[in-house]
Amino acid sequence: MEEQKIIEQKEYIKKVKEINKNKQLKYYILTMGCKLNENDSEKMMGMLEEMNYIQTENMKEADLYIINTCCVRENAEEKVFGKLGELKAIKDKRDIIIAIGGCMMQEEHIQQKIKKSYPFVDIMFGTHTLYKLPEDIYITLEQNKKIKDILDIDGEVYEGIPIKRTSSNSASVTIMYGCNNFCTYCIVPYVRGRERSRTPQNILQEIEELAKKGYKEVTLLGQNVNSYNGGEGYKFANLLRDVEKIDGIETIKFVSPHPKDFTDDVIEAIKDSKKISKLLHVPLQSGSTNVLKVMNRKYTKEQYLSLVQKIKKEIPDIAFSTDIIVGFPGETEEDFEDTLDVAEKVNFEQIFMFIYSRRVGTPADKMENQIPEEIKHKRFNRLKELYENKIDENNKKYIGTVQKVLVEGTSRNNEDMLTGRTDTNKVIIFKGSNELIGEMINIKIISEHKWYLKGELLNES
Ligand code: SAH
Numbered sequence: 001m002e003e004q005k006i007i008e009q010k011e012y013i014k015k016v017k018e019i020n021k022n023k024q025l026k027y028y029i030l031t032m033g034c035k036l037n038e039n040d041s042e043k044m045m046g047m048l049e050e051m052n053y054i055q056t057e058n059m060k061e062a063d064l065y066i067i068n069t070c071c072v073r074e075n076a077e078e079k080v081f082g083k084l085g086e087l088k089a090i091k092d093k094r095d096i097i098i099a100i101g102g103c104m105m106q107e108e109h110i111q112q113k114i115k116k117s118y119p120f121v122d123i124m125f126g127t128h129t130l131y132k133l134p135e136d137i138y139i140t141l142e143q144n145k146k147i148k149d150i151l152d153i154d155g156e157v158y159e160g161i162p163i164k165r166t167s168s169n170s171a172s173v174t175i176m177y178g179c180n181n182f183c184t185y186c187i188v189p190y191v192r193g194r195e196r197s198r199t200p201q202n203i204l205q206e207i208e209e210l211a212k213k214g215y216k217e218v219t220l221l222g223q224n225v226n227s228y229n230g231g232e233g234y235k236f237a238n239l240l241r242d243v244e245k246i247d248g249i250e251t252i253k254f255v256s257p258h259p260k261d262f263t264d265d266v267i268e269a270i271k272d273s274k275k276i277s278k279l280l281h282v283p284l285q286s287g288s289t290n291v292l293k294v295m296n297r298k299y300t301k302e303q304y305l306s307l308v309q310k311i312k313k314e315i316p317d318i319a320f321s322t323d324i325i326v327g328f329p330g331e332t333e334e335d336f337e338d339t340l341d342v343a344e345k346v347n348f349e350q351i352f353m354f355i356y357s358r359r360v361g362t363p364a365d366k367m368e369n370q371i372p373e374e375i376k377h378k379r380f381n382r383l384k385e386l387y388e389n390k391i392d393e394n395n396k397k398y399i400g401t402v403q404k405v406l407v408e409g410t411s412r413n414n415e416d417m418l419t420g421r422t423d424t425n426k427v428i429i430f431k432g433s434n435e436l437i438g439e440m441i442n443i444k445i446i447s448e449h450k451w452y453l454k455g456e457l458l459n460e461s
Pocket residue numbers: 072073185186187188222223224256257258283285323324325354355356357358359
């Protein structure tokens with residue numbers, strides 16, 4: 001049934017392609033938010049290119065504009081409205097199509113705001129109707145009609161949407177959609193719907209094809225990857241073991257697991273693996289048991305710490321990264337110190353820090369004990385300071401060691417240098433020839449510079 005829907009869209013792709021014949025039309029896409037959104041954008045790009053649109057990075061010359069939005073925090077939303085202002089100025093002068101989709105569009109109050117204050121937007125589409133982009137574009141072109149194509153139900157899992165990958169050595173593969181956790185601060189379950197897992201066959205086939213094309217690294221994506229359910233008892237650990245067997249894939253990453261679902265079979269699979277990255281992203285959110293309870297995270301400070309301890313014991317060379325929210329409603333000084341304490345104890349390799357942002361429709365938004373902005377910012381800076389001191393400390397441990405590095409390209413700041421990442425996601429800068437791009441090589445680390453490490457090629461290979 002779902003396949004039928006994609007076949008229909010392929011017909012629309014052909015029709016739009018016919019309309020666009022010989023026109024050399026260009027599209028500009030702006031992607032906000034997480035890796036799941038980036039992967040969705042790759043699918044939109046795949047469809048657009050089959051419709052004969054060519055990508056441009058120059059906003060001024062496009063014929064079709066797509067914004068793939070995020071609503072996880074307020075600042076992401078503000079950016080979209082700024083962009084729409086810029087697009088209005090272009091549309092006043094030229095006949096362009098503006099399409100806006102993604103998570104923000106699933107919010108009723110945003111749909112109304114766009115209709116009222118940004119009536120020049122041609123297409124509004126949601127997270128569950130991404131696959132219908134060809135049809136939406138066709139109707140806009142043919143009938144010059146404004147489209148609102150947003151479903152308020154859980155979407156299905158669609159296979160076979162064309163995709164244009166943005167990297168040629170590292171690829172993202174969405175393994176599940178949606179989230180069932182309803183952390184009280186978070187909008188994602190409302191805009192992405194309930195959990196739906198892809199079948200193991202479809203996922204493995206996609207990764208096998210990537211491996212054949214020369215991809216060396218895959219990142220398995222989902223809001224809660226370790227609650228992946230492939231059916232008939234096939235769980236996330238089974239998937240990890242099957243991806244491990246695919247020849248050509250050298251590095252496997254996944255984001256994000258939930259601490260409450262980090263079962264022993266997953267730890268065993270990582271321990272037995274030669275390919276799974278030794279940097280595990282395990283979102284903490286808060287180190288205070290009280291706050292975690294109100295957040296609906298379903299673990300305590302002690303349970304988080306003992307999970308980390310257990311993993312470190314089983315896999316000694318493991319490192320951790322995390323997400324932390326400061327200033328959640330009701331967070332006391334004592335609660336915040338618990339967060340600092342966990343950060344100190346775990347010694348995270350990387351911390352993604354966020355100031356709590358009120359999201360319309362979530363339980364935490366309605367809580368009365370909101371934290372004043374000033375306190376939130378002070379706490380944020382204290383956590384940042386702890387983290388930055390840890391970076392210096394951690395970096396020093398790398399000096400003199402030899403690291404396996406996936407070479408990503410030339411350095412943005414210095415064209416003579418190459419850049420890549422270690423298994424623990426450290427940025428490495430070193431001298432080498434461009435032929436090494438896409439290769440996995442050994443680098444000896446010689447110095448540290450906070451946000452990157454400098455190294456040298458160990459053996460020309
Ligand atoms: N499903 C993933 C990530 C969800 S969104 C997980 O559970 O880890 C990415 C991060 O944004 C979250 O981990 C959280 O730290 C942060 N976040 C989510 N809602 C937020 C809010 N309302 N304010 C501030 N940060 C938020």
